[in-house]
Amino acid sequence: MRHVVDSWPKAKRDQILSKKLHHKTYRDALSALQTELAYSDVGEVVVLTGPSRGGKTSLLNRLAREYLDASGGDPMLENPFVNVLALNRAEGGRFSTKAFYADLLKRLDHPAYSTSLEQQPARQANVDRINRRNTADLMVACEHALRHLGTRFLAIDEAQHIEWHGKSAHVRTAILDSFKSFAASAGVTLVLTGAYPIIRMLRSSNHLVGRSSVVEIPPYGATEEGALEFLKVLEWYSQGVEFEVGVTSLTDWAEYIHTYSLGVVGAVGRWLRSALARMEAEGAMALGWRHMDAARRSDGDVKAIASEIALGQELLGKSPEDEPVNWDDAKGRRESKRELKPFEIRNRAHKKEVAL
């Protein structure tokens, strides 16, 4: 019996970690992003945003895989979609542009600058070379490599980390503008990905606002349509899970789970894994309410996440607009004959012709 308890939670854990659920908002965002990218031009910016654990990184990885497969599968020959993580590598957890370009070169497996080579002397030589170079040199190396590899899209994941540059807000704007210039000179479209604060950061640069479009992976709201889709998600997560007596599926706790996951699918998966861990630690054989409740986020955490989602909704919200008037009618109205003054004769010439 112990063997059974050991087997299904781990299998479920592996399933949650390895398989990605292609739920509705994910599919919609994927479709929207693909279309946006197809219609985008060099030097433009497409922003992919959504709540944390909303599936943004999975979406980027999937796109990168699809583009690579379509181009032949060898990233050293052609790499149309490059995805790089913006890490805070500088001292004090700050963002550094030099470290970012070094990461990009590493991501490209650059023969002369990558620090992930297997050969120790060659790796050390590359590290030394990066240390000798300044940011502009690394930028040029990235630009040449991206052009050579035929890269069309450069995705920067966790782009909200740029905000932690540690200097003034002007520097942050300058970094974003430099990324835009870099994208234009490297012949790529920039895909900035991050949580909702990225929108606020983007708006600090007027150049980028004019050149950008936004694709969102929203959480499932408490609407009828959202509820239906969220129930499908919960059914998928319930597969292979053994529940306590009286519970058939996670859908039995749908409202409770929606409230504390805020409709974010990735958060449900994380919560379920945590609950499974508590169940296993307790030595229980089935998942029960107490495990789920013990694993749920604290009210403070939920409040913080909710405020971030509210911020996103506020930033991306649009004021309601009536359907535009028919411009043909308006044009007709503009050209309509004005009212004549007393004794005013309209079109004298016409009158004369008629008289004759």
Add this chain to the structure above:
Amino acid sequence: MTLFRTTPLGVGSDGVESFSSYIVRLASVHGLSVNEFRAILLNRYLADPGCIDERVRSKYAIPNLANLVRPTDFSYQMVDLVEMATGERVLSLLTFHALGNEFGRQRAVFRQEIAWCPLCLSDQIDSGQALHLKLAWSIKEYSVCHIHGCLVVQQCPACNGDQNSLRMRRSFGECTRCGNSLVGRGVFTPEATQLRVYVQDLIGLIAGINENPGEKLSYHAAMRCLDGVYSEIRRREKALGLSEVVPQDELHSILYGTTELTLPVLRRLAYRLDLDLYQLLSGRLEPVTRPLDESWLMILPANLRPKPKRPRICRGLLLARLEAALQRSEAPLPLSAVARLAGTTTGAVEYRFPSFARQVKDSFRIFEGKRRQRQEEMGRMLVYEFLASANQVSRKAAQRYVAANSDLSKNKIRALVSKYVPPANQTLSISQCGNRR
């Protein structure tokens, strides 16, 4: 480690990219200068201990970018290294390695500078190709583009700078010195009558090298072919025609090997005999030639014409002319004047009649020495006269006096006066002047 795969352009055609251009593009793709790129190759593929830190030192620097297409040891090593690093196995086709040491080591064959056709660069942009330099542009005698008919350019039209720089560059469309565009600029199309040059054989040679990878062209193969052709012509009793279209000295150089058989000479021979240059050099030529037509064979393009030879003259007749020239003047003449009067050159007289030349030079040297001695004597006497008669002695006045009474040059007068007339405020007597002599 493998490098980014960069395909050489135009392989298998006459518009093949040069190895210099390929190396620059490859280094640029990797964000490196050319020398740094070479240091990486040496370090990683040859594990050269002297180049372990991949810093560029003079020992590891590329001496001349344009020379990478020549068959030198350095170029062979570079091709091997780059082939190892990129996996491209056709890089020797981007060079003139096929020409071998006999022809490929002749410095006169290749340019020392990077050259380009501005209109070909423009065409490359229009066709969406990466900008590159063609192999044909590295041949010295390829002075006019065979596609556009304009002169091949070696210097930036804006700053006159050459483009041999080894730094990393974005493309070949920009000057490495001033950054101005090189595409479509500096175009000069010579008129047909001004410069009619023939480069189709060079294009054929490059096409032949690219169509037959691995084949070596050699001096001996060309000799064998020409022997066969001559035998065939002799058999057809057309030897006389051949000797007229090919100058005698070139015939001798080929038949007896007395002078060096260079690529320009072979090009001229191939043109005149209507032979394919590549087939001639590869030794695959059939020993037959078309019937020789002197009417067009004698009209050579400007760049294929040999240097004009002086007509042969009779040795005795020349000596008689020289002696007659010597007799024209009573005073001995310099050798240059004698040679000019005889219608020849000083070098020719020294080479053909060394004893006569020595005799003329000696007699003129003696005559000149005596004349100078007389002049100096006369000048000295004039200075003495001036010192004896002048009320106020000054060097300026002495110079004026001597100049008025002689035809000595200004420099000679100045030397004499400074020797015998003291500076101002230091008047000497005649006896003192005599002592200073």
